[in-house]
Amino acid sequence: MPAPRVIFSAGDHALVRAWAGDLLERMRRHGGGPDGSVTRLVYTPEWCGAMAELEDWMTVAGLEVRVDAVGSRFGRLAGSLADTVLTGSHVDTVPRGGAFDGAMGIAVAACAVRWLREMVGRPRLTLEVLANCEEESSRFATGFWGSRAMLGLIRPDEPDWIRDASGVSIGQAMWACGLDPALIPTARRSDLVAFIEPHVEQGPELEQAGLPIGVVERIVGVRQLRITMDGVAGHAGTLPMADRRDALAGAAEVVLAVEAAAREAGPPAVATVGVLEVEPGGFNQVPGRARFSVDLRHDDPEALAALEERIRRAVDRIAAGRGLAVALERPFAQAPVDMDPRLVETIERVCREAGIPWRRMPSHAGHDAQVLAGACPVAMIFSPSRGGLSHRPDEHTDLDDVARAVRVLVGTLQQIAY
Amino acid sequence: MPAPRVIFSAGDHALVRAWAGDLLERMRRHGGGPDGSVTRLVYTPEWCGAMAELEDWMTVAGLEVRVDAVGSRFGRLAGSLADTVLTGSHVDTVPRGGAFDGAMGIAVAACAVRWLREMVGRPRLTLEVLANCEEESSRFATGFWGSRAMLGLIRPDEPDWIRDASGVSIGQAMWACGLDPALIPTARRSDLVAFIEPHVEQGPELEQAGLPIGVVERIVGVRQLRITMDGVAGHAGTLPMADRRDALAGAAEVVLAVEAAAREAGPPAVATVGVLEVEPGGFNQVPGRARFSVDLRHDDPEALAALEERIRRAVDRIAAGRGLAVALERPFAQAPVDMDPRLVETIERVCREAGIPWRRMPSHAGHDAQVLAGACPVAMIFSPSRGGLSHRPDEHTDLDDVARAVRVLVGTLQQIAY
Numbered sequence: 001m002p003a004p005r006v007i008f009s010a011g012d013h014a015l016v017r018a019w020a021g022d023l024l025e026r027m028r029r030h031g032g033g034p035d036g037s038v039t040r041l042v043y044t045p046e047w048c049g050a051m052a053e054l055e056d057w058m059t060v061a062g063l064e065v066r067v068d069a070v071g072s073r074f075g076r077l078a079g080s081l082a083d084t085v086l087t088g089s090h091v092d093t094v095p096r097g098g099a100f101d102g103a104m105g106i107a108v109a110a111c112a113v114r115w116l117r118e119m120v121g122r123p124r125l126t127l128e129v130l131a132n133c134e135e136e137s138s139r140f141a142t143g144f145w146g147s148r149a150m151l152g153l154i155r156p157d158e159p160d161w162i163r164d165a166s167g168v169s170i171g172q173a174m175w176a177c178g179l180d181p182a183l184i185p186t187a188r189r190s191d192l193v194a195f196i197e198p199h200v201e202q203g204p205e206l207e208q209a210g211l212p213i214g215v216v217e218r219i220v221g222v223r224q225l226r227i228t229m230d231g232v233a234g235h236a237g238t239l240p241m242a243d244r245r246d247a248l249a250g251a252a253e254v255v256l257a258v259e260a261a262a263r264e265a266g267p268p269a270v271a272t273v274g275v276l277e278v279e280p281g282g283f284n285q286v287p288g289r290a291r292f293s294v295d296l297r298h299d300d301p302e303a304l305a306a307l308e309e310r311i312r313r314a315v316d317r318i319a320a321g322r323g324l325a326v327a328l329e330r331p332f333a334q335a336p337v338d339m340d341p342r343l344v345e346t347i348e349r350v351c352r353e354a355g356i357p358w359r360r361m362p363s364h365a366g367h368d369a370q371v372l373a374g375a376c377p378v379a380m381i382f383s384p385s386r387g388g389l390s391h392r393p394d395e396h397t398d399l400d401d402v403a404r405a406v407r408v409l410v411g412t413l414q415q416i417a418y
Numbered sequence: 419m420p421a422p423r424v425i426f427s428a429g430d431h432a433l434v435r436a437w438a439g440d441l442l443e444r445m446r447r448h449g450g451g452p453d454g455s456v457t458r459l460v461y462t463p464e465w466c467g468a469m470a471e472l473e474d475w476m477t478v479a480g481l482e483v484r485v486d487a488v489g490s491r492f493g494r495l496a497g498s499l500a501d502t503v504l505t506g507s508h509v510d511t512v513p514r515g516g517a518f519d520g521a522m523g524i525a526v527a528a529c530a531v532r533w534l535r536e537m538v539g540r541p542r543l544t545l546e547v548l549a550n551c552e553e554e555s556s557r558f559a560t561g562f563w564g565s566r567a568m569l570g571l572i573r574p575d576e577p578d579w580i581r582d583a584s585g586v587s588i589g590q591a592m593w594a595c596g597l598d599p600a601l602i603p604t605a606r607r608s609d610l611v612a613f614i615e616p617h618v619e620q621g622p623e624l625e626q627a628g629l630p631i632g633v634v635e636r637i638v639g640v641r642q643l644r645i646t647m648d649g650v651a652g653h654a655g656t657l658p659m660a661d662r663r664d665a666l667a668g669a670a671e672v673v674l675a676v677e678a679a680a681r682e683a684g685p686p687a688v689a690t691v692g693v694l695e696v697e698p699g700g701f702n703q704v705p706g707r708a709r710f711s712v713d714l715r716h717d718d719p720e721a722l723a724a725l726e727e728r729i730r731r732a733v734d735r736i737a738a739g740r741g742l743a744v745a746l747e748r749p750f751a752q753a754p755v756d757m758d759p760r761l762v763e764t765i766e767r768v769c770r771e772a773g774i775p776w777r778r779m780p781s782h783a784g785h786d787a788q789v790l791a792g793a794c795p796v797a798m799i800f801s802p803s804r805g806g807l808s809h810r811p812d813e814h815t816d817l818d819d820v821a822r823a824v825r826v827l828v829g830t831l832q833q834i835a836y
Contacts, residue, residue: 094700138700203656220655224701235808236690236713237638237782238621241681243806248691249677252670259667263659272654273666274703276696282512282556283642283711284783285692285809293701295654364655365702388661390653391703 008354008407016115017403020107024402026053027091027107028099037096037393038103041139043071043173050091054106054131061114063129069183070149071174075110075129077117084189085417086376087112087196087409088130090146090368094138098395100200104383104402106131108198112409116418125193125417135368140170143332147371149187159184192376194343194416197369198405199380200397204388205361212404213358214382215347219370220268220362221304221336225294227254227315230325233280233288244286248278250324251290257314258294265307268362271296299336299362337370340377343412347379350411356404365390381405381412426772426825434533434828435821438525442820444471445509445525446517455514455811456521459557461489461591468509472524472549479532481547487601488567489592493528493547495535502607503835504794505530505614505827506548508564508786512556516813518618522801522820524549526616530827534836543611543835553786558588561750565789567605577602610794612761612834615787616823617798618815622806623779630822631776632800633765637788638686638780639722639754643712645672645733648743651698651706662704666696668742669708675732676712683725686780689714717754717780755788758795761830765797768829774822783808799823799830 030050031040040046054073055065063075074086089105109129116123134145140162148154159171159181171181206214231245255273262271272295279289294311298304312328319326344360351358361382369378383405386396448468449458458464472491473483481493492504507523527547534541552563558580566572577589577599589599624632649663673691680689690713697707712729716722730746737744762778769776779800781787787796801823804814 094703096698201656202653203658204661205658222655232807233810234806235620235783236692237640237688237715237784238619238803238808239688239806240621240623240685241677241688242685243622246677246690248694249673252673255667255670256674259659259664267658267660270655270657270659272664272702272704274654274696274701274705275699276666276694278692278694280514280809281693282809283692284690284713285512286690287692287694295702297655365653366655385656388652388657389650390656391698391700392651 008410012115013403013407016111016406017399019111019114020402020406021399023057023107023110024099024103026057027103031093035393038093038099039095039097040091040093042092042134042145043177047092048177051131058110058129061110062117063113068149068187069179070146070187071133071177071179072146073131075113077113077123077127079123079126079417081125082191083193084126084128084191085194085413086128086130086192087413088132089197089199090132090135092134092136092138094136094391096393097391098393100395100397101202101390102135104200104397105198108402108405108409111406112413115406115410116413120414120418123417127413127417132368139164142170144368144371147368149184150189151371151375152185152188154184189375194376195369195372195378196343196409196412197367197378197380198409199367199382200390200395201382201385202365202390203385206382206384207386207388209359211357211359212384212401213351213356213408214361215344215351215358216339216363216380216382217344217360218299218339218362219337219367220297220299220364221301222332222334222366223296223304223308223330224332226329226331227294228289228291228327229319230289231322234286236284236286239286245323246286247290247324248287250318250322251276251292253318254315257318258311261307261310261314265303268364269298269303269307270364271307271311297364301335334366334370337373339379343377343379346415347381347408347412350408350415354407354411356408381408426828430533431821431825434529434824435817437529437532438820438824439817441475441525441528442517442521444475445521449511450517453811456511456517457513457515458509458511460510460552460563461595465510466595469549476528476547479528480535481531486567486605487597488564488605489551489595489597490564491549493531495531495541495545497541497544497835499543500609501611502544502546502609503612503831504546504548504610505831506550507615507617508550508553510552510554510556512554512809514811515809516811518813518815519620519808520553522618522815523616526820526823526827529824530831533824533828534831538832538836541835545831545835550786557582560588562786562789565786567602568607569789569793570603570606572602607793612794613787613790613796614761614827614830615785615796615798616827617785617800618803618808618813619800620783620803620808624800624802625804625806627777629775629777630802630819631769631774631826632779633762633776634757634781634798634800635762635778636717636757636780637755637785638715638717638782639719640750640752640784641714641722641726641748642750644747644749645712646707646709646745647737648707649740652704654702654704657704663741664704665708665742666705668736668740669694669710671736672733675736676729679725679728679732683721686782687716687721687725688782689725689729715782719754752784752788755791757797761795761797764833765799765826765830768826768833772825772829774826799826
């Protein structure tokens, strides 16, 4: 039986715009700074506050709230079947990030499910709003803690050995929030039939094209390299230029080679040196060691491999030319992940019928959807980021665009769950 | 009356070699680490321990020990005149430095004055061994605290506003060693007629030339720049290469331009970027800000100015090309300082008569001598640094070369003070 077409008026737009705006403001308070920044790291008091706020909001909205073993919150609208369509995003932020990355996806999902409950009623498939505990790896190098818990991918030793900068293990941090790490296996889900993640684009494409919706086709592949170049430290006055093996000068050449490689590969290739540390680090000391990261992304796996290969060759050539020793690790590699084509088509049909312009696009950032793709068909709905800015205090998405994302998600959930 | 020629036998060489080796080992214990490093920052317990050790050694050696208001120690061999020839160097080290920078100069001076006292007797001019409290600016950005105290150049507000990385003021640190900052003006000296500073070369020239002694003609001029480049931070995935204003990429170009400018200017020009910090500093964040230092040195003031000008132009060109904002400060500039020609000639005559090969050379590093040059004629005697290495745990000077420096200093002091 085809689902009836949703009627979503200008009044509904205004209503969900107000709901979403209120919820985003309420979440911003938890970790918000005077400069507009939000710092909400997993298992901190700010994070606990945001989770309590969401529980309260979802309860008032008539959703049944559940907490899983890692602390993710689920706001349930039970359907006639237990098979569950999950929608939402993550609660945590980067340090001094903004109020939209993660939070907007939760707000869009929460408002869509609330609207469906109030305006359409009980669904056939169960709907759940996901407030995922952790995605950003900004306190712990966790790699999608909440999503991995849902897939049963957290190894038993991880709660103890994953530690934050002050040496607190993620297991200890969980206990501080009343969560028992021994129960992590209970977070595993086998009832998921789809996951739809609304999220801010975090880039400039939608704004530049004047489009309110992006329908993600694929999440780009990512490779991260960690490189240490070792030369010889020395006194900035007494070590003649001809005798130097300056690790920072070598790293500087690599920074420029990384940039050139991505520019020459052309869009959507990107490559970034975001971390660079110099030792010994005194103003009058020739650097003996430079440690830095390289982050490479491309939506084509072969092009990504070629980009990495080109950068590795540049590192070797530069190190050989300067007499530097190199240690290179690849701590992270993620192949491109395709979104489910049928979900993508459904979202596009909803956009078309609602008269909301959209484009298909890749996601250049990693998201929970790429992990949950291991459990069920997944899709993502992007909203424009003002100025393409993200992970910054001034990250912003217009509330009318947030409401349009709610409208598209409402239509999509209505198509698949009713 | 010309002073009689000193008789300094192979036995004397062995004797002062043993004295110096023992004193260097005793000093190394104060701040010494298991890897051979020495960390002896001013007004720390390690520094106090080294000063107590020196007081003990000098007292046993028959010198009259005095402490000035900033904690520098003076081991006095009174002459028939109060006019004083000062010789020695600094007690403090850089973090994880070695056992010779500073300490060797004190050991050479202490052994020379002890030998003269025991073998020659009372001088005409008073001799004083200097164990200077602070030279490295490694705990506080003091800039020659001990020497400036002797010249009355410490401003009354400095003890309060100069602070270490943990916020302790240098005045508080002095109190912790029983020193009253209010008494700093009493450290001023008006009785100095010469200062001779033995020191490790900290560079490779003497070792490469196979020479045990360097007679410093001039201390090179130094300029330090502090540069901040501001671009736009962003997400390493979502910010397209074409839209980036990557502050680290700009800084990398400057690092290479600084290196190229010094290489093209030719020796003795050196230029170093020793500090480089990136913000926000995440592996998946395009750097929005890079802060770095440039240290420039040359013995010719005009060439030094030209080098700075060339680097400033490169910074402006690179910033303009990348749309980066630049803030550039010059927190430190020191003109080249000439050693006293008559002292230089005296030291060379002593070398010639003792059959010790030497060369005239510039000092590429700053030293207390450049400050004390404001009070009296100054000179420096350099000893070879193994491998040219300095400010490192493996910094080393052969004890026979230390003994040769004692021999040269003995002859020099004998010429001018007896």
